[in-house]
């Protein structure tokens with residue numbers, strides 16, 4: 001658990017949400033394969049609080065997803081949500097989802113390239129090929145089974161987060177680095193052609 005958690009009193013900790021520190025590219029925690037979560041650990045008050053903090057942190061930084069290892073907890077846990085996101089305008093909404101111990105299986109061989117960013121690689125964007133359709137099997141935050149198909153941008157976000165849990169970052173998936181751009185240059189040189 002984050003340090004701040006243990007310092008809070010039991011009365012306060014149920015009410016105070018925390019913005020967690022995000023690990024950046026180069027931090028070894030981002031390169032480790034994360035550990036499975038057991039039901040008992042998932043159901044604990046501390047883990048449920050941590051999930052709330054992850055959601056709060058994702059929203060604070062306008063992320064569309066966040067993996068636990070991005071906030072220094074090497075566990076098979078990710079959160080995602082797309083809703084009027086200023087970092088990813090004009091993308092279809094994805095409801096708030098908590099994925100625990102996810103398994104992600106491509107449902108076709110079709111790969112589509114689109115722009116991705118990452119809270120752990122600030123200020124950069126790059127074009128990343130992803131499967132257009134995936135099957136997701138996971139637990140939700142209550143340990144209930146999830147089994148569904150995601151397509152398009154939703155599938156992209158899931159593959160990005162699933163990669164995090166396996167120590168991979170989007171730059172590893174790029175075919176080459178020629179599109180890797182700072183946000184200012186992305187807006188100036190690439191954005192008008194976004195929907196080409």
Ligand SMILES: [Zn+2]
Pocket residue numbers: 117118119120160164
């Ligand atoms: Zn990321």
